[in-house]
Amino acid sequence: MEGNRMGHKKEAEVKYSYEDCQATADWLLSQTAVRPLVGIVCGSGLGGLADALKDQVAFNYRDIPNFPQSTVHGHAGRLVFGTLKGRPCVCMQGRFHLYEGYPIQKITMPMRIFKLLGVETVILTNAAGGLNQDYKVGDIMIIKDHLNMPGFAGNNPLAGPNEERFGVRFPCMSDAYDRELQQLALDVGSELGFSDFLREGVYCVLGGPSFETIAECRMLHKLGADAVGMSTVHEVIVARHCGMRVFALSLITNKAVMDYDSEEKANHEEVLQTGKQRAEQLERLVSTIITRLEHNNNFA
Ligand SMILES: O=P(O)(O)O[C@@H]1C[C@H](O)[C@@H](CO)O1
Numbered sequence: 001m002e003g004n005r006m007g008h009k010k011e012a013e014v015k016y017s018y019e020d021c022q023a024t025a026d027w028l029l030s031q032t033a034v035r036p037l038v039g040i041v042c043g044s045g046l047g048g049l050a051d052a053l054k055d056q057v058a059f060n061y062r063d064i065p066n067f068p069q070s071t072v073h074g075h076a077g078r079l080v081f082g083t084l085k086g087r088p089c090v091c092m093q094g095r096f097h098l099y100e101g102y103p104i105q106k107i108t109m110p111m112r113i114f115k116l117l118g119v120e121t122v123i124l125t126n127a128a129g130g131l132n133q134d135y136k137v138g139d140i141m142i143i144k145d146h147l148n149m150p151g152f153a154g155n156n157p158l159a160g161p162n163e164e165r166f167g168v169r170f171p172c173m174s175d176a177y178d179r180e181l182q183q184l185a186l187d188v189g190s191e192l193g194f195s196d197f198l199r200e201g202v203y204c205v206l207g208g209p210s211f212e213t214i215a216e217c218r219m220l221h222k223l224g225a226d227a228v229g230m231s232t233v234h235e236v237i238v239a240r241h242c243g244m245r246v247f248a249l250s251l252i253t254n255k256a257v258m259d260y261d262s263e264e265k266a267n268h269e270e271v272l273q274t275g276k277q278r279a280e281q282l283e284r285l286v287s288t289i290i291t292r293l294e295h296n297n298n299f300a
């Protein structure tokens with residue numbers, strides 16, 4: 001992909017306004033004929049999902065006006081348009097995290113681009129540490145709710161002036177994760193023979209990049225979290241604010257260390273390794289869900 005014709009604004013000039021998002025979406029729409037109804041975000045080591053898209057048109061993030069750059073190993077940094085079983089999709093092969101140093105409005109800006117591209121359903125994946133003691137490495141957790149720790153401290157992607165063209169000032173989050181899509185995922189998982197490693201639980205986001213202490217893991221577990229990670233929640237809030245349906249999955253890539261006698265240490269290599277091992281099943285689960293969205297007539 002050649003460098004974009006709009007030219008890039010300097011970092012300080014980009015304000016992520018409605019007009020900035022519209023300019024980025026218009027540029028993308030002028031470069032591809034795909035009109036996506038489903039937007040997918042790939043978590044650490046889970047970018048293989050994008051490779052499943054047919055008739056791909058792919059853009060490196062650095063070539064997209066106003067787009068941030070991926071800086072984390074396991075996040076390729078490409079926006080891939082294409083079809084999955086005939087359904088037009090756009091897939092972020094790599095996401096942005098608070099710990100990369102970006103403002104929270106910037107890491108979530110792709111959700112607004114999705115909206116302006118015409119996306120109606122967003123499917124997010126992430127790698128997470130398992131806090132629930134019944135969980136095993138390799139389990140896939142359907143996210144039914146979240147704990148937004150940075151949000152408790154005021155770090156919410158919707159803080160600042162509200163842009164009414166995207167959504168209301170005070171959006172509801174008790175219905176953030178679409179219940180029909182959760183049930184669909186359970187049904188599809190059961191048909192695919194995945195029930196043994198398919199879970200439902202609460203995801204807690206922290207800022208990262210340091211992994212949790214033992215005391216933090218114990219606290220988060222007591223607060224009701226089943227898995228802990230460094231992403232997704234901010235994207236979910238912005239996606240819901242602008243009215244898209246949301247479904248999200250965590251791959252439990254490691255067990256959170258809860259015990260002072262444990263020799264285990266969380267590390268990014270293990271996260272990526274587990275991603276590789278479960279990638280195929282995760283892709284089958286997500287692509288079958290997308291097919292059934294149409295079949296069940298509940299497509300977005
Ligand atoms: O993008 P996700 O949430 O999948 O990435 C997780 C959180 C950190 O970025 C990284 C830690 O290994 O994986």
Ligand SMILES: Nc1nc2[nH]cnc2c(=O)[nH]1
Pocket residue numbers: 127128129130206208210211212228229230253254255256266271
């Ligand atoms: N915060 C956090 N993020 C993760 N991503 C993958 N594993 C983990 C973990 O144990 N903790």
